[in-house]
Amino acid sequence: MKVRLEWFTIRPEKPPHPLAVGLSYLMVFGVLAIVFQVAFVRLQYDWNWSVLGEYRTLFLHGWGTTLGLSVASLGLSLLLGVGLALAGQSRWLPLRSFHRLTVEVIRGTPLLVQILIFFYVVADAYGIQNRYVVGVLTLSLFSAAYIAEIVRAGIESVGASQWESARAIGMSDPQIYRHIVFPQAMRRALPPLAGQFVSLIKDSSLLSMIGIAEFTKNARDVNSLTFSTLESYLPLAIGYLVLTLPISWWTQRLERSLHFET
Amino acid sequence: MDLLLHQVSKRFGQNQVIGATSIAVEEVRSLVLIGPSGGGKSTLLRLVAGLLRPESGKIELNGGAIPDEADARRRYRASLGVVFQAFNLFPHLSARDNVKLPLTVVHGCSEDDAHEIATALLERFRLGSHEDKRPYELSGGQRQRVAIARALVHRPQLLLLDEPTSALDPEMTGEVLDVIQELKSEGVDFMLVTHEMGFAREVADEIWFLAEGGIKESGSPETLFNRPQSPSTQRFLERVLKY
Ligand SMILES: Nc1ncnc2c1ncn2[C@@H]1O[C@H](COP(=O)(O)OP(=O)(O)O)[C@@H](O)[C@H]1O
Ligand SMILES: [Mg+2]
Numbered sequence: 001m002k003v004r005l006e007w008f009t010i011r012p013e014k015p016p017h018p019l020a021v022g023l024s025y026l027m028v029f030g031v032l033a034i035v036f037q038v039a040f041v042r043l044q045y046d047w048n049w050s051v052l053g054e055y056r057t058l059f060l061h062g063w064g065t066t067l068g069l070s071v072a073s074l075g076l077s078l079l080l081g082v083g084l085a086l087a088g089q090s091r092w093l094p095l096r097s098f099h100r101l102t103v104e105v106i107r108g109t110p111l112l113v114q115i116l117i118f119f120y121v122v123a124d125a126y127g128i129q130n131r132y133v134v135g136v137l138t139l140s141l142f143s144a145a146y147i148a149e150i151v152r153a154g155i156e157s158v159g160a161s162q163w164e165s166a167r168a169i170g171m172s173d174p175q176i177y178r179h180i181v182f183p184q185a186m187r188r189a190l191p192p193l194a195g196q197f198v199s200l201i202k203d204s205s206l207l208s209m210i211g212i213a214e215f216t217k218n219a220r221d222v223n224s225l226t227f228s229t230l231e232s233y234l235p236l237a238i239g240y241l242v243l244t245l246p247i248s249w250w251t252q253r254l255e256r257s258l259h260f261e262t
Numbered sequence: 263m264d265l266l267l268h269q270v271s272k273r274f275g276q277n278q279v280i281g282a283t284s285i286a287v288e289e290v291r292s293l294v295l296i297g298p299s300g301g302g303k304s305t306l307l308r309l310v311a312g313l314l315r316p317e318s319g320k321i322e323l324n325g326g327a328i329p330d331e332a333d334a335r336r337r338y339r340a341s342l343g344v345v346f347q348a349f350n351l352f353p354h355l356s357a358r359d360n361v362k363l364p365l366t367v368v369h370g371c372s373e374d375d376a377h378e379i380a381t382a383l384l385e386r387f388r389l390g391s392h393e394d395k396r397p398y399e400l401s402g403g404q405r406q407r408v409a410i411a412r413a414l415v416h417r418p419q420l421l422l423l424d425e426p427t428s429a430l431d432p433e434m435t436g437e438v439l440d441v442i443q444e445l446k447s448e449g450v451d452f453m454l455v456t457h458e459m460g461f462a463r464e465v466a467d468e469i470w471f472l473a474e475g476g477i478k479e480s481g482s483p484e485t486l487f488n489r490p491q492s493p494s495t496q497r498f499l500e501r502v503l504k505y
Contacts, residue, residue: 159349161346161348161349161350162349162352164313164346165344165346165349165350165351165352166352167313167339168311168313168339168342168344169339169340169344169363169364169367169368169412170336170337170339170340170341170364170368171336171367171368172336175367175368179352179363179367180352183354184352184353184354187354258354260353260354260396260397260398261353261398
């Protein structure tokens with residue numbers, strides 16, 4: 001059997017064969033592997049993978065901490081983000097001002113500065129001792145500002161004719177949000193939301209600034225103890241992928257099941 | 263239906279769409295609005311549907327004035343059914359769920375009852391095999407029939423249809439007009455905006471002709487089509503009946 005090029009061409013009328021998809025991934029993966037293999041050979045790098053075994057508890061602890069921080073911040077930021085987006089749609093002007101100001105300030109300043117100010121100024125003044133709590137709060141607020149904009153765009157994408165149809169049925173505004181606007185807005189917000197969640201997971205590494213022993217910090221520690229740079233940071237990359245890839249897969253599946261446009 | 267307009271005006275900015283109009287009909291089953299586009303047909307329909315408020319005047323349907331207070335207004339809207347020209351259906355819900363929604367969310371029906379009622383109604387509209395499809399999987403005519411089913415599912419006191427066939431090709435138009443005709447013979451009261459003059463003539467008990475500024479002429483289809491009084495009605499009919 002001869003491999004033919006047209007197997008790998010996408011045609012509108014017919015989705016590609018799963019085998020072609022798999023083969024295609026394999027080819028790309030192979031090419032990348034060769035490129036990096038050549039690079040490493042030229043580098044004449046002395047691998048020392050025993051580092052991984054030796055410091056595995058440090059890696060695992062760090063990964064677990066990052067997972068915990070991410071899950072907590074993901075949930076909280078979604079809640080805060082939707083709340084903030086609703087504040088921006090409110091008929092009450094101060095709520096709108098609050099939304100605008102929060103979004104602009106948070107998006108316009110570095111997360112690093114926010115973390116430091118929150119931890120050393122705000123949390124201290126209000127007696128929040130637990131650095132993990134402060135970390136999750138800061139990260140959630142930061143991400144919420146972006147999520148609010150994503151959700152707002154989704155809400156605004158639901159047209160006036162949908163509102164009118166729903167009002168004609170006799171639905172109240174809260175019912176319209178719940179049954180008509182949110183489901184449609186969510187579908188359109190899913191791809192950018194997935195991107196935001198992935199950023200959130202990676203941004204959690206900045207929490208090492210306030211002494212949280214998360215994944216990146218621990219990998220950095222291993223590196224400075226062993227001087228095995230790649231053996232410390234490659235597992236780090238893979239550890240983050242293990243967290244971020246499922247988000248992409250899950251949202252893509254959700255997108256398909258919520259599909260309602262041609 | 264009994265419908266009364268007393269000194270009703272509506273304008274958008276400088277544009278006086280309906281100016282101090284008074285008119286009343288009693289015990290008509292089907293009221294059809296015709297007239298040139300921009301003449302205010304949709305505006306009048308939305309006023310009666312409680313989706314727009316007039317600047318002044320009052321509207322009474324079946325003896326009750328359209329309430330002013332928000333909750334009462336919402337209940338008033340819930341007692342009607344409205345079908346628009348296009349984009350009626352909720353795209354994220356299946357045909358059946360579209361029809362169920364008013365029952366479960368607004369009229370306090372149980373899930374099971376709503377399911378049964380919606381299924382039976384869709385069956386009747388020859389949509390039985392399409393219940394589980396989402397709007398994007400349906401043809402334009404099927405979509406409008408689902409929209410009519412949704413507007414009827416709670417047995418409204420009046421069904422309002424705003425050019426339900428204007429976005430459809432002739433064959434689908436036929437499907438939808440058949441359904442409206444059936445409703446008429448079943449005694450559903452409706453108010454219809456249409457450009458299908460033949461259908462208007464056949465189905466209407468009463469016709470209102472609207473052009474800039476309000477209702478220019480009203481009456482039975484026979485008088486309005488055969489002996490139009492106002493010059494603007496005559497001009498309009500000449501133009502639309504030419505071909
Ligand atoms: N929401 C609106 N805002 C501003 N002008 C409007 C609005 N709706 C309708 N109009 C204007 O009112 C007039 C009557 O419109 P409409 O009632 O839609 O007429 P018809 O349905 O007879 O074509 C038109 O001039 C239109 O531009
Ligand atoms: Mg119109």
